[in-house]
Amino acid sequence: MKRLLLAATLALAAQTAHADEIRVLNWQGYGTDIDWAVKEFAEKTGNTVVHEYFTSEQEMLTKLRTNPGAYDVVLVNSAYTAQAADEGLIAPIDTAKIKNFSDLDPKLTGTEALNPKGKLFGVPWTWGLTALAVNTNDFPEPPTSLSVLWDPQWKGRVSIRDDGLEAVQFGALALGQDMDNITDLSAIKAKLAELMPQITTFWSSENEWNQAMASGEFAVATYWSGSAARSISKGLPIAFVVPKEGAVGWLDSLAVPAASKHKDAAHAFIDWMVDPAFYVKWDAEGAPVSSNTKAIAALPDDSFNKKLVADPATVSRVHFFKPVSDADRETYLKLWQDLKAAQ
Amino acid sequence: MTGKVLGIVGRVYLALILFFLYAPILVMAAMSFNASEFYQLPFAYSGEWYERLWSNRAILSAAWRSIWIAFVVTGIATALGTAAAIALFRYDFPGKKVLRALLFPPIAIPWLIIGTAMLIFFFGIGLGRGTPTVIIGHVALALPYVIVIVSARLATFDATLEEAARVLGASPWQVTKRVTVPWILPGIVAGGLLAFAVSFDQFVVSYFLSEPGDATLPVLIYTSIRKGFTPEINAISTLIIAVSMSVMLLAARYSNFGGER
Amino acid sequence: MASAILRRDRLRALTLLSPAYLWLTVAIFLPLSAMVFFSVLTDVPFGDREWHLTAGNYQAFLETGTYARLLWKSLQLGATVTALSVLIGFPCAYVLAKVVRGRSREALFLLVVLPFWSNSLVRIFSWAIVLRGNGVLDRAVNAVLPWPVKLNLMYSQSAIVIGLVHSYLPYVILTSYLALQAIDDSLIEAARSLGAKRLTILRRLILPLSMPGLVAGAVLIFVPVVGSFMEPRLLGGRLGTYYGTLIEDQFVAVFNWPLGAALSFILLAVVLVILGLASPILRKARL
Numbered sequence: 024m025k026r027l028l029l030a031a032t033l034a035l036a037a038q039t040a041h042a043d044e045i046r047v048l049n050w051q052g053y054g055t056d057i058d059w060a061v062k063e064f065a066e067k068t069g070n071t072v073v074h075e076y077f078t079s080e081q082e083m084l085t086k087l088r089t090n091p092g093a094y095d096v097v098l099v100n101s102a103y104t105a106q107a108a109d110e111g112l113i114a115p116i117d118t119a120k121i122k123n124f125s126d127l128d129p130k131l132t133g134t135e136a137l138n139p140k141g142k143l144f145g146v147p148w149t150w151g152l153t154a155l156a157v158n159t160n161d162f163p164e165p166p167t168s169l170s171v172l173w174d175p176q177w178k179g180r181v182s183i184r185d186d187g188l189e190a191v192q193f194g195a196l197a198l199g200q201d202m203d204n205i206t207d208l209s210a211i212k213a214k215l216a217e218l219m220p221q222i223t224t225f226w227s228s229e230n231e232w233n234q235a236m237a238s239g240e241f242a243v244a245t246y247w248s249g250s251a252a253r254s255i256s257k258g259l260p261i262a263f264v265v266p267k268e269g270a271v272g273w274l275d276s277l278a279v280p281a282a283s284k285h286k287d288a289a290h291a292f293i294d295w296m297v298d299p300a301f302y303v304k305w306d307a308e309g310a311p312v313s314s315n316t317k318a319i320a321a322l323p324d325d326s327f328n329k330k331l332v333a334d335p336a337t338v339s340r341v342h343f344f345k346p347v348s349d350a351d352r353e354t355y356l357k358l359w360q361d362l363k364a365a366q
Numbered sequence: 367m368t369g370k371v372l373g374i375v376g377r378v379y380l381a382l383i384l385f386f387l388y389a390p391i392l393v394m395a396a397m398s399f400n401a402s403e404f405y406q407l408p409f410a411y412s413g414e415w416y417e418r419l420w421s422n423r424a425i426l427s428a429a430w431r432s433i434w435i436a437f438v439v440t441g442i443a444t445a446l447g448t449a450a451a452i453a454l455f456r457y458d459f460p461g462k463k464v465l466r467a468l469l470f471p472p473i474a475i476p477w478l479i480i481g482t483a484m485l486i487f488f489f490g491i492g493l494g495r496g497t498p499t500v501i502i503g504h505v506a507l508a509l510p511y512v513i514v515i516v517s518a519r520l521a522t523f524d525a526t527l528e529e530a531a532r533v534l535g536a537s538p539w540q541v542t543k544r545v546t547v548p549w550i551l552p553g554i555v556a557g558g559l560l561a562f563a564v565s566f567d568q569f570v571v572s573y574f575l576s577e578p579g580d581a582t583l584p585v586l587i588y589t590s591i592r593k594g595f596t597p598e599i600n601a602i603s604t605l606i607i608a609v610s611m612s613v614m615l616l617a618a619r620y621s622n623f624g625g626e627r
Numbered sequence: 628m629a630s631a632i633l634r635r636d637r638l639r640a641l642t643l644l645s646p647a648y649l650w651l652t653v654a655i656f657l658p659l660s661a662m663v664f665f666s667v668l669t670d671v672p673f674g675d676r677e678w679h680l681t682a683g684n685y686q687a688f689l690e691t692g693t694y695a696r697l698l699w700k701s702l703q704l705g706a707t708v709t710a711l712s713v714l715i716g717f718p719c720a721y722v723l724a725k726v727v728r729g730r731s732r733e734a735l736f737l738l739v740v741l742p743f744w745s746n747s748l749v750r751i752f753s754w755a756i757v758l759r760g761n762g763v764l765d766r767a768v769n770a771v772l773p774w775p776v777k778l779n780l781m782y783s784q785s786a787i788v789i790g791l792v793h794s795y796l797p798y799v800i801l802t803s804y805l806a807l808q809a810i811d812d813s814l815i816e817a818a819r820s821l822g823a824k825r826l827t828i829l830r831r832l833i834l835p836l837s838m839p840g841l842v843a844g845a846v847l848i849f850v851p852v853v854g855s856f857m858e859p860r861l862l863g864g865r866l867g868t869y870y871g872t873l874i875e876d877q878f879v880a881v882f883n884w885p886l887g888a889a890l891s892f893i894l895l896a897v898v899l900v901i902l903g904l905a906s907p908i909l910r911k912a913r914l
Contacts, residue, residue, distance in 0.1 A: 046578045051586075052593035075578035076589035079879045085482070086574075088673055089489050093578065110673075185860070187880060224782045224864030230404075230594015231861075234752075237404035238759055240781070250593075257403060352881045357691075360876065363868035364693045376722035383719045384738060387796065390753035391742050393763060397756065405756050407766065446647040453643035457636050465648065467899065472655050473847070474898045476854045476871055478878055479662060479891045480655065487658035506654030509647055514843050518802045521839030522809035538639060552808065556740070556801045563743040587746050595749075603745045610744055618733035 043288040044071045045095040048086060051076040053098065054149070054305055055277075055296060064295050070288045087112040091282040095289040099145050101136040101274040105346045108144040113278040115142040120290035123297045126317040136346055137276055145276025146293050149249070151311035152331075152341055153189065154270035156246035158236060159260045169197045169266040171243055178221050182235065182244035185225035187359030188352060189271065190215055192344060193245065196268045203345040212358055219362060229253070236261060252327035253309025263327075265337045272341035275311070391607060398600035405597070415597040422598055425586060429602050432566055432583040435497065439504040439565035444558040446505070447512025452546060454513070455520040456528070469510040480507070481570030488575065495575045500582075503571035508564040512557035519553025520546075666888035684889035694873065694890065698897065701870035705853040708791045709845050712799045715792070717841060720803035721833075725812075736804065739797050747794065751861050754790050755781060758862070782864025790858040795851070799844030806840025807833070850898055854891070870894060 049055045051074075061072045075094070077083040080103050087097065087107065099107055107113045118124045124132070124146070131137075131147035138144070155172075157165055161180075172181050172193075183190060194211035195202040205211065223240055226232045229250045235241045236259055246254075251263040277293045279286055295301055299318035302310070312328045313319055322329040331337060347355075397405050401412035419425060454462060472480065484503050493499055523546070531541045547554070569584040576582065583602070587595055665671055666685070670678040688694045723735055742750070757763040760779030768778050780786050810833065818828050834841075856871030863869075870890070877887030 048578075050592045051589045073579035076581075076585075078573075078589050078592075081879055081882050084882065085485075089485055090495075187876075219865065222865045224867075227860070228590070228592055228594040230590070230596075231752075233404045233594070234406075234755070237402070237406045238761055240759060259404070349882060353883055356876055356881050360868065360873060361693050363865075364697050364873075366865050366868065373726050376718075376726040380719055380722045380727070380735070383715065383796075383800075384735075386793065387739065387742050389757060390750045390793065391745060393753040393756050394745065394749055397753070405752075407756075407761065407763070446650060449643040450647035453640045457640035459637055459640055465644070468648075468651070468656070470846075470850055470899060470902070471659060471895055472651070473850045474854060474895045475659070475891050476856060476874055478856075478875055479888060480659070482878060482884070483658035483662040484654065487661050490661070502650075502654050506651055509651055511847070513647065514847055515802060515805070518840045518843035519805040519809070521843075522806050522836070549809075552736070553805050556736075556805060559737070559740040560743070560798075560801070563740065566744055567747050584746055584748075587748055599746070599749060603749050607741065607745055611738075611741055614737040614741065615734055618737055619730060 042069050042071075043285040044073055045285050045288045045292055046073050046075060046093060047096045047292070048075050048077060048083060048094045049096075049098040050078075054310065055096070055098070055292075057305065057308070060295070060301055060305070063301075064292060067295070068288065068291050070285075070291065072292065084110075084112070087280060091280075092284060094280050095283040095285045096292055097278050097280055098148070099276050099278045101134065101145070101147075101276055102344065102346050104137050104145050104276060104278070105139040106349075107278070108139045111281055113144050114281040114283070114286070115144055116146055116279065116293075117286075117290060118143060120287065121146060121294045121297070123294055123299075123315060123317075126299075127297060127314045128316050131274060131314045134274065134343070136274065136343070145278035146297060147314035148275050148277045148293075148296060149311040149313060150272060150274040150343075151248040152265060152270040152272050153184075153245055153247055155243060155264040155266055156236075156251050156254075156261045157243045157264060158239070158241065159262050160239075161242040162262070165262045165264045166243070167264070167267050169193065169268045171266075172197075173218060173221060175221075177242045179223050180240065180242035181218070181221040182223055182226050182232075182241050183218075184245055185227050187356040188347060189245070190359055190362075191355045192271050194218075196266075196271070196342075199268070202271070202342060208354070208358070212362065215358075215362055216365075219366060225363075233257075233259060247311070248328075248331060249309065249311030252306075252311075255327065256309050263331075265340050267340070269340045269342050272343040274314075274343060394600050395604040395607070398597050398604045400597065403596055415601040418596075419598045419601045424581070425583070425598060425602055428581050428583045428586045429606065431497075431580065433606070435501060435504065435572075435582065436562050436565040438501055439508055440558050440562045442501075443505045443508035443512050443561040443565075444554060447509050447557060447561070448516050448547075448550070448554050450509075451513045451516035451520055451550075452542065454517060455523070456525075469513055472507055472510050477507070477568070477570045481574050484571060485574040496577050497580065499575045500572050503575055504565040504568055507568060507571065508561035511560050511564060515557040515560065516550055516553045519550045519556075523549055662884075662888045663892060665885050666892055668885050671882075671884050684886045685893070687886060688890065688893055694870075697868065697870045697873055698894065701853045701855075701894075702897070702901075704787070704791070704855075704859075704869065705849045707788060708795060708852045709849040711788065711792050712796050712848050713841065713845055716796050716799035716844065717803050717837075720800045720807055720840075723800070724804050724807035724810075725815075736801075739800050743794075743797060747857065750794070751790055751858060754786070754793070754862060758786050758789070781862070782866070784863070784866060786862040786864075787859050787867065790862045791852055791855060794858065795848040798847040799841070802840040802844035802847070803837055804840070806837040810836050846902065850902075853898055854894055 047055050056074045065071055077086060080100055083097065084103065084107065087094065097113065099113065127147060131150065132143065137147060171177065183193065191211055192202045194214045195205055198210055198214055200206060200211065224235070226235065226244065232244065232246060232250070233254055246263070248263060251261065254261055277296055279289045283289055297313070297315045299315060299321045302313040302315060302318035303321050306322055306326055306328055310328065312332055319329060319332055396409060398415050399411055399413070401410040401414065454465065488495070488499055527545055528541050531545045536544065567584055569588045572582045573585045573588065576585065587599055667680055667682065668678045669681050669683065670676045672678050723732065727735060759781040760777065764780070765778040768776055815828060815832065818832055854871045856869065856875045859867040859869045860872050874887050874890045877883045877890065
């Protein structure tokens with residue numbers, strides 16, 4: 024009886040000590056806002072989670088700039104970590120508060136992109152590739168090279184994402200240039216100009232991509248690995264291909280805004296997000312690759328992500344791009360707009 | 367005789383236009399009953415999306431928030447807009463043309479820019495964010511539409527009627543209430559309907575200015591840009607259209623705002 | 628005496644106008660003036676970003692052919708959509724105002740706006756389902772015609788125009804209806820009994836009297852269509868780059884608010900100049 028009482032008081036104390044509402048800023052439908060995940064977190068810590076969403080990285084930064092103190096956890100793509108840290112929008116992570124930290128892939132936690140000023144400004148959460156996905160009805164044998172995008176056979180059934188930076192990166196890959204250190208931008212522009220007549224539309228959302236693939240409008244298109252996993256699990260006849268020229272790798276981190284008022288709860292939430300127990304369940308619904316090596320090991324053998332990571336050839340072809348300066352971004356956007364406007 | 371033929375041709379034409387206007391709405395409704403999450407054809411019936419919608423608290427509460435905000439916005443914008451339109455019609459004063467021209471910036475400038483501008487300004491003056499701020503923004507965006515539409519109706523109004531009423535001893539308020547407003551009622555109704563539509567579909571202002579967790583339906587839909595929305599959105603949209611259609615048809619049955627004389 | 632009335636009238640006008648215009652000032656004009664300020668800066672004045680005054684954002688429009696070309700393309704799109712909407716919408720408004728009688732008129736009047744109480748993104752996606760190859764339209768046509776046709780309107784200029792006409796048609800129907808319905812039937816009867824032909828009545832009586840409504844509708848269509856970006860982007864595919872998408876990119880893809888703001892004020896100026904130039908012609912048409 025006494026012990027029960029004690030437990031009850033302890034639980035109550037734990038409740039009152041941690042009964043915070045934390046606010047998470049993320050893409051909609053991207054892991055943090057899954058019902059069961061939020062519920063389990065609330066059961067474990069007593070903290071509730073409220074979400075707000077952004078529709079582009081620029082808007083994420085705008086929201087952080089104009090709403091100091093409004094958010095406690097924010098998803099920051101590693102390409103933007105340095106900028107956010109420079110502007111004082113996000114705070115260094117207290118790794119001692121992340122119990123799972125020792126299980127995270129050291130290559131990811133140590134990456135330069137997440138460690139501006141020598142401090143970790145975001146816990147690596149997930150990574151994935153932007154590569155190709157093909158309709159298996161059109162491709163009984165999946166292609167091996169990026170050149171399939173330029174193949175006249177698929178004219179009018181090709182799509183890439185409406186994103187200047189990504190277009191330039193794929194152009195660089197196709198030409199064998201280093202995407203972090205582009206030497207011949209005009210060659211990339213010419214290569215992309217050749218691609219334009221091939222294209223049916225530029226996709227912008229997963230849902231749009233799935234519809235176009237399902238209705239047969241796309242035969243081959245660029246796609247995110249996590250989304251491909253989800254589409255396959257929903258029964259779309261597609262295959263994900265990492266071409267021999269390489270693929271664009273991206274890394275998403277969870278960061279704590281500098282002005283957050285619930286930093287402890289925020290760290291606890293991030294810890295839950297890199298927990299194998301969370302990830303294994305999320306992976307079954309279609310997820311990108313976890314940064315937690317133990318989480319990957321815990322996946323069933325037929326999991327899309329486990330197979331993806333297990334193939335050393337794939338991993339060696341992934342190129343994680345370095346942060347891109349504002350000036351370069353604008354140059355690429357201008358190039359992209361010029362190409363599109365000429366259509 | 368030719369009059370009768372014209373009448374039939376006219377009605378057929380009207381039906382065709384209505385079909386065009388409702389084509390995507392019909393497709394939207396059909397897809398809410400289609401089993402395929404990717405809106406794939408051929409059609410296969412499923413009630414799954416409505417079942418899922420029922421347990422999706424996020425969508426239901428967002429839809430409810432959108433509806434009541436739109437009602438508040440419609441009320442305020444229609445009242446203020448009608449008053450302004452009457453003043454612009456009735457009185458002559460310097461700067462009237464400028465005031466009319468000022469109605470166009472909110473319509474011409476893409477809402478992304480207006481939304482961003484509001485965000486910066488409202489934060490600058492310390493108004494912060496929340497539902498009141500959202501309503502302030504929506505009303506401002508709906509006002510020009512109400513003013514332009516009510517003005518279009520007023521332009522057909524015979525000003526001598528007002529004068530006659532005044533000569534007969536009616537106060538300006540009585541003139542407005544008894545003569546002007548009944549005449550322009552169809553315009554006010556049309557303006558109100560569009561104000562509702564403007565608020566109900568407004569994304570950027572709500573997106574920048576609502577509190578976390580207080581999303582409206584458009585915010586929920588547009589922020590799903592990366593993953594995209596599911597047919598649950600079709601289901602809730604279909605329900606909203608079906609309910610508003612019944613309410614409106616009932617209203618049409620028992621009231622007279624089409625200007626029938 | 629006369630000046631006293633004038634003063635009282637002005638006071639009344641002020642009372643009626645000030646709520647609406649104060650509201651617009653606080654929520655639109657003041658925020659937009661912040662944007663006007665940004666449009667002449669090199670960078671937004673946030674945090675410790677470096678900025679100074681410049682006319683460069685406006686010069687960029689003149690120096691880069693792309694921007695002007697896209698604005699021209701958007702103006703053409705605006706003109707096409709407006710013209711089509713007027714041609715389709717005016718007869719519809721006429722039928723509604725002068726042919727249909729009784730309660731059903733009220734119901735039809737409401738039905739014209741109702742589709743717009745749904746989300747525009749959902750509507751555009753629904754159009755995609757209709758227009759794409761193997762979509763609803765393709766299947767419907769093939770079900771009717773005995774020989775197979777391949778019909779794929781998606782990702783084309785036509786798709787953009789269809790989507791935009793659909794979105795904006797109700798404006799011109801409603802405003803034209805409001806004007807047409809106000810024309811007294813006895814006027815038309817009188818003209819007819821005096822032996823005027825149908826076409827003469829339309830040209831000399833109905834069109835001039837309904838012009839204010841027609842013009843208001845056309846303006847409410849033309850102005851937003853020139854800056855539209857969602858329909859072009861989603862329905863136009865490869866061809867869907869317009870002036871509106873250009874502006875959107877400056878905010879969404881890169882953080883160049885000054886250029887985005889400058890481009891939108893150029894849009895506003897051009898639209899206002901066009902409306903200004905058109906207004907004497909339109910006023911003449913009313914006579």
